[in-house]
Amino acid sequence: MGTTFLFIGTPEIFMIILIVVMLFGAKRIPEIARGLGQGMRQVKDATNDIKREINESAKQEGIDTDIAKDINKEINEMKDNIDDVTGPIKRSM
Structure with missing residues (x-):
């Protein structure tokens, strides 16, 4: 591919x-x-x-503009957590 x-x-x-x-x-x-x-x-x-x-x-x-940074930080943390869980699964396929 x-x-x-x-x-x-x-x-x-x-x-x-x-x-x-x-x-x-x-x-x-x-x-x-x-x-x-x-x-x-x-x-x-x-x-x-x-x-x-x-x-x-x-x-x-x-207006608090740091809320977007906080949201992005949380999203990135969730992505890292998902990658930690799915990493071994992806490699074994």
């Missing part, structure tokens, strides 16, 4: 790359990748700005 990424297997990824090379040519691929990278960076920056603004306004209003 091949590697999957977003429900796309390795053969599909190679076909997509082949089609991109055929459509745009090998010379344009770095330019396209650079543009995609810049777009992803802008989305990440915008997301971080929104998070920062929400946290700042929550602190100004006196």
Whole structure:
């Protein structure tokens, strides 16, 4: 079984790359990748700005923002506990 990424297997990824090379040519691929990278960076920056603004306004209003951290901590602890229980089962199959 091949590697999957977003429900796309390795053969599909190679076909997509082949089609991109055929459509745009090998010379344009770095330019396209650079543009995609810049777009992803802008989305990440915008997301971080929104998070920062929400946290700042929550602190100004006196809302406890640590509750999300506590919930994530509890979820991670539960995942670890489940992994401890199911680990030997997964390895024996």
